[in-house]
Amino acid sequence: MYALADCNNFFVSCERVFNPSLNGRAVVVLSNNDGCAISRSNEAKALGIPMGCPAFQIKNYTDPSGVVMLSARHVLYKDISNRIMRILGEVAIDLEVYSVDEAFFKLPYSDDIKNHELLAALVKKIYNYVGVPVSIGFAPTRTLAKIASHVAKKDPQNTERVLGLTRHDDITEILEKTKTKDIWGVGRKLNAKLLSCGIHYASEFVRLPKSYVQRIGNINLVRTQQELLGNDCISINPVDIAHKSIMNSRTFGHVLNKKSEISDAVLSFAQACATQLRREQSAALSVTVYLRGDRFRQDLPFYNNSCTVRMESHTSSTIEITRYALMAFNSIYREEFFYRKAGVLLTDIKPSKELQLNIFNAEKEAKHSKLMTAVDAINNRYGKKQVMLAPTITKGEWAPQQNHFNSQSKTLRLYSGMNASYAPWINHMNDQEDKEEQNINNNDCP
DNA sequence: TCTGGGGTCCTAGGACCC
DNA sequence: TCTGGGGTCCTAGGACCC
Numbered sequence: 001m002y003a004l005a006d007c008n009n010f011f012v013s014c015e016r017v018f019n020p021s022l023n024g025r026a027v028v029v030l031s032n033n034d035g036c037a038i039s040r041s042n043e044a045k046a047l048g049i050p051m052g053c054p055a056f057q058i059k060n061y062t063d064p065s066g067v068v069m070l071s072a073r074h075v076l077y078k079d080i081s082n083r084i085m086r087i088l089g090e091v092a093i094d095l096e097v098y099s100v101d102e103a104f105f106k107l108p109y110s111d112d113i114k115n116h117e118l119l120a121a122l123v124k125k126i127y128n129y130v131g132v133p134v135s136i137g138f139a140p141t142r143t144l145a146k147i148a149s150h151v152a153k154k155d156p157q158n159t160e161r162v163l164g165l166t167r168h169d170d171i172t173e174i175l176e177k178t179k180t181k182d183i184w185g186v187g188r189k190l191n192a193k194l195l196s197c198g199i200h201y202a203s204e205f206v207r208l209p210k211s212y213v214q215r216i217g218n219i220n221l222v223r224t225q226q227e228l229l230g231n232d233c234i235s236i237n238p239v240d241i242a243h244k245s246i247m248n249s250r251t252f253g254h255v256l257n258k259k260s261e262i263s264d265a266v267l268s269f270a271q272a273c274a275t276q277l278r279r280e281q282s283a284a285l286s287v288t289v290y291l292r293g294d295r296f297r298q299d300l301p302f303y304n305n306s307c308t309v310r311m312e313s314h315t316s317s318t319i320e321i322t323r324y325a326l327m328a329f330n331s332i333y334r335e336e337f338f339y340r341k342a343g344v345l346l347t348d349i350k351p352s353k354e355l356q357l358n359i360f361n362a363e364k365e366a367k368h369s370k371l372m373t374a375v376d377a378i379n380n381r382y383g384k385k386q387v388m389l390a391p392t393i394t395k396g397e398w399a400p401q402q403n404h405f406n407s408q409s410k411t412l413r414l415y416s417g418m419n420a421s422y423a424p425w426i427n428h429m430n431d432q433e434d435k436e437e438q439n440i441n442n443n444d445c446p
Numbered sequence: 447t448c449t450g451g452g453g454t455c456c457t458a459g460g461a462c463c464c
Numbered sequence: 465t466c467t468g469g470g471g472t473c474c475t476a477g478g479a480c481c482c
Contacts, residue, residue: 031450102482189478220479244454251449295449
């Protein structure tokens with residue numbers, strides 16, 4: 001039996017932990033650059049504000065007390081997420097952290113009632129300890145557990161916010177009410193295809209012949225169908241295993257044209273990728289750099305290009321990765337265009353310890369490796385970017401705009417900036433500023 | 447004026463091999 | 465008129481997820 005724990009309106013719920021006056025109000029958390037809505041309170045959803053709604057359109061939705069818009073603080077959300085996962089881990093078997101606000105796990109009992117009681121207690125505990133509302137569904141497969149948690153979340157009668165889909169009749173009944181677009185694994189395009197074939201509900205979808213499903217989608221859609229029929233066949237990659245690709249990209253605060261300003265951004269992104277790569281004890285072979293214009297500006301010619309280079313051998317050295325990123329950048333930068341976004345992507349990633357040594361650059365790799373170990377040690381201890389390559393110390397002309405922070409508190413702002421290397425848990429929002437600068441290592445739940 | 451970021455997997459088609 | 469058969473590997477693009 002699989003359970004899925006899913007935090008309700010996660011980013012908004014995190015902001016409410018620190019600012020209870022947001023309770024009961026229409027609140028949205030905005031993406032980077034204060035671009036669009038990425039998390040909405042129930043009140044905001046009730047106003048009709050869609051996911052991904054551009055911030056400048058949100059004022060079109062009227063609410064008597066006004067819609068509160070907040071800049072995102074992902075470091076804070078990650079910290080709160082870790083606390084929730086730790087509580088789940090106390091009872092969960094094989095916890096699979098699926099995203100910042102969701103985790104799958106297996107249940108200890110064969111008895112549905114016992115499992116239900118356990119999960120209801122878990123929901124309460126997380127709310128009491130962390131302050132974030134969570135919904136949990138459980139069922140024989142992950143896809144059914146997803147549906148169960150979704151139903152538990154939406155049902156106002158279900159105050160425990162736990163739902164088990166374990167009996168055949170219950171599953172059949174829920175599938176008849178589940179629209180195809182709400183099935184995990186059915187996105188916009190597949191849903192459109194299913195609708196055009198006259199398939200509107202999960203119950204109709206599960207009755208389609210396998211070969212037909214394969215033709216509409218691919219093997220993944222067949223797996224989704226099997227999961228809805230109770231056959232466990234989807235596995236997921238837990239987030240704590242090493243990534244197969246690492247990306248860092250940003251939309252700039254405004255369009256840029258000067259080569260040095262844009263290469264500044266690319267170098268910053270490359271450095272961030274390399275640091276993450278080493279944290280995962282991996283090494284990459286390929287670096288891709290991409291540049292993009294502003295897709296909404298009709299008055300400027302649009303440019304969109306990318307370049308992938310293969311490095312000499314697998315490496316995690318910031319020196320090597322930034323060098324190749326710069327080469328890739330130089331090959332696609334055109335001075336006649338204006339740029340709004342850039343990104344760096346590392347691929348062909350392998351665990352460092354599985355690498356074949358290269359006779360021609362073993363010495364260089366060893367030197368870089370020592371240096372990078374020292375750099376990471378210093379930055380881990382004293383804060384991100386305390387030591388960096390000279391070319392990556394940049395003016396940050398490209399920095400995104402974020403103008404809607406929840407609190408003026410400097411400590412809370414630490415969570416928002418990319419320089420927030422270590423964010424202490426906050427107990428007293430009005431503490432002295434100098435106290436806020438301290439590294440208070442408090443990993444215990446309150 | 448203003449429209450995000452970071453991932454995984456699958457497939458079709460081209461290049462290349464014998 | 466007429467142009468083999470059977471593979472592998474790589475990449476770009478498209479789908480999905482949060």
